[in-house]
Amino acid sequence: VLVGGLEFWLGTLHITAERALTLPAMVGLAAGGGLLLLAITAVLVAYKRKTQDADRTLKRLQLQMDNLESRVALECKEAFAELQTDINELTSHMDGVQIPFLDYRTYAVRVLFPGIEAHPVLKELDTPPHVEKALRLFGQLLHSRAFVLTFIHTLEAQSSFSMRDRGTVASLTMVVLQSRLDYATG
Secondary structure, three states, X not given: OEEOOEEOOOOOOOOOOOOOOOHHHHHHXXXXXXXXXXXXXXXXXXXXXXXXXXXXXXXXXXXXXXXXXXXXXXXXXXXXXXXXXXXXXXXXXXXXXXXXXXXXHHHHXXXXXXXXXXXXXXXXXXXXXXXXXXXXXXXXXOOOHHHHHHXXXXXXXXXXXXHHHHHHHHHHHHHHOHHHHHHHHO
C-alpha cells in the first residue's frame, strides 16, 4: 500500500466464498418450490377433469337435442301426412260443391251496411229536383280532399257523433266514391 511517501506490504490476500444461503433456507426453498409445483399440478388435473366433465355433459345434451329434434321432425311429418289425408277426404266429399260467391252489389251492401237489408240508399227515391241537385253538388264536394278532411274533422269534433254514426258516414261516403276507389282509400 503506498500512502504519501510510505510503502507498506500487508501480505497475501485470500478471498473465500461464503454461502449466501444457509442449509435450512435452501431446504425451505426446495420444499416451497415442491409444494408450488404440486399445487400447480393439482390445479391442472382438476381443470382437465372439469373440462372433460363439461365436454361429456355437452355431448350428452347435444345427443338429447338431436333425439328431441328427430322426434319433433317425425311428429311433424306424421301430422302433415294426417292433414293431407284429412284434406283429401274433405275434397273428395266436395265434388259437386262450389265456393259461395256473391255479386258485387250484395257483397258491398253486406260489408258497408251489415245487418241492414233494406237501407234507404239501396232504394229508388222520388226526390224533388232541388234535393237531387243538392245531392249532386254534395257529391262533387266529396271529390275535394280539403272538403272531405274538414267534413270528417267537423263531424268527429261533435260529442254526440257515436261510433255507429262514424260507421254510417264512412259507409255512405264509400257508396258515393265507388267510382273512385283509389281516391277513397287515399
